[in-house]
Amino acid sequence: MTHLANAVDPKLILITLLIELGVAAAVSSSLARSVRFKRLLLQKDRKPRQTLKLTAMICVPLMLGVWVRVTVPNFLAADISFEATILLGLLLGPAYAALGGAAMALPAVLHHEYWALPVNLLVAAVAGSFSAFVDENDIWLFSPLIDLSIYRWFKRNVRRPHFDRQIILLVLITAMQFAISLFARFYPRHFFDLYADSWLIELAICASAPVVVGIPLKIWNAIRIERQLEEQGRLLLEARLDALQRQINPHFLFNTLNSITSLVRSQPELAREMIVKLANILRVLLKDREAFVPFSEELAFTDDYLAIEVVRFGSKLRVVKEISEETLNIVVPSMLLQPLIENSIKHGLEPRINGGTVTLRSRIIDGRLEIEVEDDGVGMAPESASASPVSGLVRPGTGIGMRNVRERMEVLYGQEAEVSIESRPGRGTKVVLLMPILDSGAGPWAELGAVAQVGWGAAMKAISRG
Numbered sequence: 001m002t003h004l005a006n007a008v009d010p011k012l013i014l015i016t017l018l019i020e021l022g023v024a025a026a027v028s029s030s031l032a033r034s035v036r037f038k039r040l041l042l043q044k045d046r047k048p049r050q051t052l053k054l055t056a057m058i059c060v061p062l063m064l065g066v067w068v069r070v071t072v073p074n075f076l077a078a079d080i081s082f083e084a085t086i087l088l089g090l091l092l093g094p095a096y097a098a099l100g101g102a103a104m105a106l107p108a109v110l111h112h113e114y115w116a117l118p119v120n121l122l123v124a125a126v127a128g129s130f131s132a133f134v135d136e137n138d139i140w141l142f143s144p145l146i147d148l149s150i151y152r153w154f155k156r157n158v159r160r161p162h163f164d165r166q167i168i169l170l171v172l173i174t175a176m177q178f179a180i181s182l183f184a185r186f187y188p189r190h191f192f193d194l195y196a197d198s199w200l201i202e203l204a205i206c207a208s209a210p211v212v213v214g215i216p217l218k219i220w221n222a223i224r225i226e227r228q229l230e231e232q233g234r235l236l237l238e239a240r241l242d243a244l245q246r247q248i249n250p251h252f253l254f255n256t257l258n259s260i261t262s263l264v265r266s267q268p269e270l271a272r273e274m275i276v277k278l279a280n281i282l283r284v285l286l287k288d289r290e291a292f293v294p295f296s297e298e299l300a301f302t303d304d305y306l307a308i309e310v311v312r313f314g315s316k317l318r319v320v321k322e323i324s325e326e327t328l329n330i331v332v333p334s335m336l337l338q339p340l341i342e343n344s345i346k347h348g349l350e351p352r353i354n355g356g357t358v359t360l361r362s363r364i365i366d367g368r369l370e371i372e373v374e375d376d377g378v379g380m381a382p383e384s385a386s387a388s389p390v391s392g393l394v395r396p397g398t399g400i401g402m403r404n405v406r407e408r409m410e411v412l413y414g415q416e417a418e419v420s421i422e423s424r425p426g427r428g429t430k431v432v433l434l435m436p437i438l439d440s441g442a443g444p445w446a447e448l449g450a451v452a453q454v455g456w457g458a459a460m461k462a463i464s465r466g
Helices: 010-032 033-041 048-071 082-090 094-109 116-132 137-141 146-159 164-185 198-245 250-266 266-284 295-316 337-349 400-416 446-464
Strands: 291-295 317-323 330-333 357-366 369-376 385-389 416-426 428-436
Touching: 010 033, 010 048, 010 094, 010 198, 033 048, 033 198, 048 082, 048 094, 082 094, 082 116, 082 164, 082 198, 094 116, 116 164, 137 164, 137 198, 164 198, 250 266, 250 295, 250 369, 250 400, 266 295, 291 295, 295 357, 330 369, 330 400, 337 357, 337 400, 337 428, 400 416, 400 428, 416 446
Parallel strands: 317 357
Antiparallel strands: 291 330, 357 369, 369 428, 385 416, 416 428
């Protein structure tokens, strides 16, 4: 809303109304770039202090606009305090709208426009009361495109007549604008508002008010929708990671139970040990786990898995560990090694008559953690092996295990991690993982924040592929 002591040239009024739209878009877009503003605006359970900060962030630039309007001649479009008060009432309620409206009226009151304060308080009460009786989505979906709103209203009412809250809000804002335009005619010295003798210009003044209110709602609603999509993506990502973590090859479970059955009579003690280790594995898979665990804990889980496999394969399977002591406290994605070891045994050693050796290595290289899983099995054809960043990893025929590792590394680290494969037919295969070092003492999720930002795009690609 802008203020003017007397009716002015219709062209100036129309120009002022157009500039108002630009001011509303500029202010709301500038606020939308602030991370703190977005966080406060979209926070569900704001404390009074946080709501006060949000009110101040909206009102301070608009107070300056009122001050510019009362001090700079013919610069009327800087003052959109009427629409801003309505906006505060719709989003924050009557109390904070009254506070913001009073703050924005202060420069006008100091300029002897004494009715500005009570009018803003009344507008805050009306808009705030309206917000208390409507759903939040009815406010966020309010459209500044008046013709489309009315068109949709007519279209919906042809099928099923009902009260449309958005149309009611449209009428309410227009009616309040018309009322204060009339009020300005009676108190031109103590209250300023645009008004015109031409009914067409007056209609334009009244029609511009809901558009100015709707522009910030549209801009901020886009942020709200984006945040909701991010939240849905995060939940989907967590569910996907959880599914990958809990994944176990049914053939492994079937073979293990068969091995236990065969050992019950001949070696009952060994069968009991296998049952205990299998129970440990299932307990880990079924319980809620952190996305990251210390490397030592990951190795302990792997030990149970390998112990079962050693019993199944006997002397055909040998395990060698070359683990650097300094890597034990580094956090890594949970359930990372088991799919690689399963892959080595199933595709590398099992087809080989004499079996072979699985070697686990870990060390720190150039400030990053390197983990190797190597076997001396049958290997792969040269065209099947590749060495590439995470996003380019391809290994046909190795099953879901390698896809599991590739997707989790891509989701959690993005371009900060690398996965490479070296394989020679008849000589074996080596998988090398390179990843950033996260300190278990600082809390893995806190450390992961920066990395997660890098990997978010990759995460969404991984989700879309799933």
